[in-house]
Amino acid sequence: MQKRLHLISFDIPYPPSYGGVIDVFYKIKALKALDIDVILHCFQYSQPQQPKLLEYCKEVFYYERNSFFKSMLSNEIPFIVKSRGNDLLISNLKKDTAPIVFDGLHTTHVLNLADFKDRALFLRAHNVEHRFYKGLAKSESNIFKRNFFKQEAKKLKKYEKIISQMDAVFTISPYEQAYFLKKYGKKCTYVPAFHDAEKHTRKFTKSKRSVLYHGNILVSENVKAALFLIDVYKKSKFDLTIASSYINKEILKEIEKYSNINFYHIKEQNELYRLFEESHINALPTFQKTGIKLKLLNTLHQGKFVIANNDMIEDTGLKMLCEKANTKKEFLQKTTELMAQDFSEKMLEERQKVLVDLSPETGAQKMVDIIFK
Template sequence: MDKQVHIVCFDAPAPPDYGGVIDLYYKIVALANAGIKINLHYFQYKAERNHQGLEQYCHAVHVYSRKSPWQCLASPLPYIVASRINKELIQRLNGDDLPIVFEGVHSCGVIPFLTNKNRKVVVRLHNNEAAYYQRLAQTETSPLKNFYYLVESNRLERYQQQLPKHLSYAAVSERDRVVFHEKYGLEQTSFVPPFVPWQEINAEAGQGKYCLYHGNLSVAENKAVVLWLLEHVFSKTDTPFVVAGKNAPQKLADKIAQHQNIRLVNNPSDEEMERLIGEAHINILPSLNETGIKLKLLHALFRGRHCITNEAGVAGSGLNELVHLAEDADAFSTLVQTQMQQAFTEKEMQQRVQLLHAYNNQRNAAALIALL
């Protein structure tokens, strides 16, 4: 296949170390392996992020800077959108009529500036961003950040209502597909599962050593989840627990240190995180947010044993059969105690093989190419 596309990313796609960027990185690899020539465009605003490792998969790479909040003060658009409207990007996209994939509503601010209104455009919906920012506001303790999240959520709600109806959209979860189709009137919305590094089940049957929560611990929602687990689940039992992830705040580290049965692993390497997930007997991953898809849950299902979450954590993934569900503290505590006694079996592993086939990158690349 000799097809070229532009991919406009809201962030640098490497390293692939958090949800949305994992999808970007492995999507580029999968599309290139399917014969697509990729013109990559991305916004770089953190010095440590770039496109390292993707050079061989891209026909061309262009890097842009985001506008500062002060440059966007007069704009009624959400900041995540207004800050990515770039004249140089617009000129490059208008230099040909190739199909474009816009990654996230973040990147959609340049769509009105495209001269060819009949051009093939696909928007990758990583999240219901209005709902996501509303949830961030609910979990944020800083008054200034809380105000920003509320304003951004309201602006995103209006912006998502105005997204062009004639374009194609690809949601990362079935739940988001339904929301964007029914609430926002985007009739051409498909469910294309996220692209992930895990393509084979690599879990081990038998018994693990502890119960693990993992995530980016600098994110307000994840901090709130850990604090809830500490107070309502981890402190109620002698079960060994491990909390692992990036950039744990000192206050969180201090709270964890108060409990003898709970251990913090701060900023583990990729190899150490793989080991922690693989050696755990239970991966416990409740979520406060129903939007998008929880890639850390997928990671646990490909690499770990038992998984406990809530309905919000598995919504739209089609993976309910592979997890144990709880909705309150007592249910989580009970499941932890019962599942710690239950060996993880080969039968459960085979069930994962069948259901996780939906997250095959080659298959999902073909589904995305069909939209182009």
């Protein structure tokens, strides 16, 4: 009998151009390779539907998120959860009895709205969410947003108890695994982040000597990182590209001030591949530690040199593959050094020896063995 499962994604997982959706997309792709029929349910922001997903999914359903004000009228349910409550989603999930994988705590509100006690339920934990939102509050300069993130963190800490309804939890890094294992015991299994592990054609010595930063610049943590890098390179001789599938007016306004800095709006996955191929250095600062960053893993597979700070690389097992820099001066110094070097086939081979243990195929099989045991 054909194995099938429902997977509820917090966002449309294509193109996989930023952290969370990288894990979702390559997880779906790996499950497809194991002959699992994935019925994908995803929430839209302003993005168009993505026919590409039908290459990997049996069916794809799209849902609008609830309005901000409607979703804020709760003292118990976090906004990121309540805004994803949807009657049509419940109806589609009830069409069969296949297992349900909730991709992120964000997607679990249907459990508060309907009875799913007869179903096998699984959570892919992307973060310890209340810690993540506490970190966002620290990164946010806007008073309203900072207070919102603080309130979300408090609600998420209480809401986390919904995990007790799950048959199993798949954690994304050793950092998260340690936390969830202590609180929820043996139902928690570490499944490394899914990412693009395929080899793509690269130009090793003919690339532009430019710097790339990519990420979801609607998230305050990434906005802070992008603004930090603009400040690093604005008066330098180096070209910097900020790339995202989302447009942030604050970032665009700042970029327009400098001729050596530009923004690239990612619409297709191949565009990100091209940016990786063309860019000599990937600059990846972050200002909160929340386990392994998907953009780091993806960049190490697809990009060339990586400069990252402590919060990006500590406790990931990957810091030996990166150049470390924490201050603006250190980022510029490392950039100057790396621009004088070529990224070689030998460097790539050494990198792949470290990354081989993080195979998406192995992770998908581990999930399948638990879900369909």
